[in-house]
Amino acid sequence: MDLYEYQAKELFGRHGIPVPLGDVARTPAEARAIAAEIGAPVVIKAQVKTGGRGKAGGIKAAPGPQAAEEEAGRVLGMDIKGHLTRAVLVEVATVPFEEYYAAFLVDRTAGSFLAMVSAQGGMEIEELAERDPGALVRLPIDPAVGVDAAVAQQLVDKAGLPETAAATLQRLWDVMVTEDALLVEVNPLILTTDQRIVALDGKVTLDDNAAFRHERAPEELTGSxxxxxxxxxxxxxxxxxxxxxxxxxxxxxxxxxxxxxxxxxxxxxxxxxxxxxxxxxxxxxxxxxxxxxxxxxxxxxxxxxxxxxxxxxxxxxxxxxxxxxxxxxxxxxxxxxxxxxxxxxxxxxxxxxxxxxxxxxxxxxxxxxxxxxxxx
CATH class of the missing domain: 3.40.50.261 (Succinyl-CoA synthetase domains)
Structure with missing residues (x-):
């Protein structure tokens, strides 16, 4: 089961991964209220289970509550690659100093896990792999070891990420294992201007076969x-x-x-x-x-x-x-x-x-x- 971005970020937050302050809105009025509570410039992000939202006009900046309401009104109901936008994520606008890519996934061909990390984030991973294959570090993960401090450091060193990203990689792996995920992806994982590592986006696919082990929110199960x-x-x-x-x-x-x-x-x-x-x-x-x-x-x-x-x-x-x-x-x-x-x-x-x-x-x-x- 694929999660929406806001659901993925809720998981990230529970595992200690920094995410921008925000909340989900299903009406323009709700978007205005969330922006007023945040009290800073925000971003309105269409919640659809597909990529390419930015190119389709599904991500809009809003300097204040009124603009948030107006932009949410434009984005809600938008068709993005055949997916109808029923909700938007309203979150504080976060300026990246650098953008990275990080993902853990089940490698069915190898019968194991695979880590993919790059110092070049913010673009479709397929585009990156085609344009500059060497920029994407691929590292098989031994399930018996997982991503401990040594493996996280190895990924950071190979990809050229800052040292502070190692702890976040370990926490992303914790999401992968603890939540029985098939994919955990952050694109972009950013370094902010004040040198914080933040998951600016999030994509998580959960293994339906493991649902009996988890207490999921109703929207994650019966609502889908x-x-x-x-x-x-x-x-x-x-x-x-x-x-x-x-x-x-x-x-x-x-x-x-x-x-x-x-x-x-x-x-x-x-x-x-x-x-x-x-x-x-x-x-x-x-x-x-x-x-x-x-x-x-x-x-x-x-x-x-x-x-x-x-x-x-x-x-x-x-x-x-x-x-x-x-x-x-x-x-x-x-x-x-x-x-x-x-x-x-x-x-x-x-x-x-x-x-x-x-x-x-x-x-x-x-x-x-x-x-x-x-x-x-």
Whole structure:
């Protein structure tokens, strides 16, 4: 599960990592109140789970409360790479003297952990690695040792960071291990004009498989699509695209994602309703996907086996009845094949729901869903 920046910084604060003073706002009035409480120039930062906010206009400076309210009004509701901005982080404007990059992640290829540190922060790490590969220090981390004082010093020395950054690297590693994270990234990690090390940004991905070991805030679990899906027993992963995908069986869903991409669109999620899913599971899955504001169209691709196509069709009709007007807002492309496919198609045809379009082939369904997501 990816955290928003403000959630990542809350974790950092609990582990002794300095972050700018600030709070999250969901309305322009809240942004004004936070800026007034801070009593200094602030920055308004869109809270979306994607990069490139600055280039998209999602980060704005505000010298005072009135400007904070105005800028928050501009940023809230902004679409950044398909992600709708529902909240902004209002925090004190912090001037960097130098900018660095630091990250710990799970290296699945090596079956271990990897540290990546650079004295050149503030840009996309992919751009840095391509432009100047030698500027990015990569160091495998032995899980039995972790990042102790010696390893932290080694990273600081190799990357050319100030000595004071070593303690912060150790604390970032503590976040990685203690919180069961898959990724902990700070870009930029800055040295301020008064020589303090501060995490000016934060990106954290938590391992959902370890959620049972943690008491997460409600917004981190049930408030997220992933948390709501997990509560319903659904195998759901949020992605960055605009075509919602539902299928039965991990292999079929993965193939569907590939076909959607081949049709020129990006999938918004992975959702496998399983081989023996009931109509209720189908309804739950559709409700989750239609709750995602990034979704512009939905592709339901089911091959009937244990899960019969008539059960899937009944689930779709049931879900749309429960969703009411919300179920009419976005088109749903359905491809049914296999066990009881004709019965399932007839159920959908008889329902005459204005959002549902049936296509007999997977390629054709993906192409239509891609066109609909693009507004064509």
């Amino acid at each position: 699509l992933e948390g709501r899906a997990r509560a319903k027993g659904l195998n759901y992963v949020k992605l960055d695209g605009r075509v919602g995908v539902i299928g039965n069986g991990a292999g079929l869903v993965m193939s569907t994602l590939d076909v959607v991409a081949g049709a020129g669109a990006d999938p918004a999620n992975f959702l496998d309703i399983g081989g023996g899913a009931s109509a209720q599971v189908m309804a739950d899955g559709l409700e989750i996907i239609l709750s995602d504001p990034d979704v512009r169209s939905v592709l339901v691709n089911v091959f009937g086996g244990i899960t019969t196509c008539d059960a899937v069709a009944t689930g779709i009709v049931t879900a749309l009845e429960l969703l009411g007007e919300r179920g009419r807002a976005r088109p749903i492309v359905v491809r049914l094949d296999g066990n009881n496919a004709e019965v399932g198609r007839r159920i959908l045809s008889d329902a005459r729901h204005p959002a549902v379009r049936q296509v007999p082939t997977m390629d054709g369904a993906a192409q239509l869903a891609a066109r609909l997501a693009a507004g064509a």
